[in-house]
Amino acid sequence: MKNNRVLAFTLSEVIIVLILTSIVIGLAFTVLGLVQKQMFAIQSNYNKNLEIKKFQTALWMDFNRYLTIQYNTFEDKMVLKNEIDSISYNFSKDYIVKEADTFNIQLKTKQFYFDGDLSNSNKLDAIKFTTTKAYQSQELFIFKKNDATSYMD
Secondary structure, X not given: OOOOOOOOOOHHHHHHHHHHHHHHHHXXXXXXXXXXXXXXXXXXXXXXXXXXXXXXXXXXXXXXXXXXXXXXXXXXXXXXXXXXXXXXXXXXXOOEEEOOEEEOOOEEEEEEEEOOEEOOOOOOOEEEEEEOHHHOOOEEXXXXXXXXXXXXX
């Protein structure tokens, strides 16, 4: 007598395999979502730090390029001048505009210095900016060395 039995999986075995597979796929998508959130946070943090570095570099170059630096508290505007040219930084709540450049940086505090002391006058030789918590409360300190013309007037 021949055995006509077919070797195959039972219905309950196939259902168990499908359930286990769906659980593994569900966990994989959950982990993928967490990894994507982390990567987005890292990218956002990198972009914010890059924006701050670009702003700091622009300030450093302009501070050393222009002789006179003045800040107008009424207009919330810093103007840098020399004999030939001038440039301005306009401060807003959410961004800073320098001519055609816009820096998406939120500042918490702005302090202006002349000759080592906090300055209420128009003459400046150093600035200290503190960013908001969204930008990790970073401090930027930019200064320039004064020459004799800075003390004239």
